[in-house]
Amino acid sequence: MEKFVAFVCLLGFALSVVVDFRPYDHSAELLFNGSDFNHDGIFSRDELEQEFKKYDADGDGRVSRHEYTTYVTTTTPELHDFAHALYDDYDVTGDHHLDHVDYDQYYAKLDADVDGSVTRAEFVDYWVKLFQATEHLHGHGHHG
Ligand SMILES: [Ca+2]
Ligand SMILES: [Ca+2]
Ligand SMILES: [Ca+2]
Numbered sequence: 001m002e003k004f005v006a007f008v009c010l011l012g013f014a015l016s017v018v019v020d021f022r023p024y025d026h027s028a029e030l031l032f033n034g035s036d037f038n039h040d041g042i043f044s045r046d047e048l049e050q051e052f053k054k055y056d057a058d059g060d061g062r063v064s065r066h067e068y069t070t071y072v073t074t075t076t077p078e079l080h081d082f083a084h085a086l087y088d089d090y091d092v093t094g095d096h097h098l099d100h101v102d103y104d105q106y107y108a109k110l111d112a113d114v115d116g117s118v119t120r121a122e123f124v125d126y127w128v129k130l131f132q133a134t135e136h137l138h139g140h141g142h143h144g
Helices: 002-016 024-037 045-054 065-075 077-090 098-110 120-133
Strands: none
Touching: 024 045, 024 098, 024 120, 045 098, 065 077, 098 120
């Protein structure tokens, strides 16, 4: 019985090891810093394309769902469900491939004031909302 309890505790511990992005504005800032390659305070359309190129494992110019989720879960298996949710967000046309059409439309989603460039504030704002909306996929839920 003692062993059983110990096992349950261990299992509970394993399940509680999830990636915590809170505080979300901080995580969003870090994401921005990692995506603003030339550090000019703007996440440009080119930088978006550079970012997605990293996921294009077979180099065919498109990022399949498999390529993206494999890229994420190779380093962080806990983010399997979150990776799929993010892919759904990127895949604006919903055809399970990310290409320049999706990049254009995704960029437009980030560009809240529609001036053609995505500032740090716009980027952070978008991601904070996304982290909040997907909290059940990556957060501690009500236990944290
Ligand atoms: Ca930039
Ligand atoms: Ca590809
Ligand atoms: Ca803007």
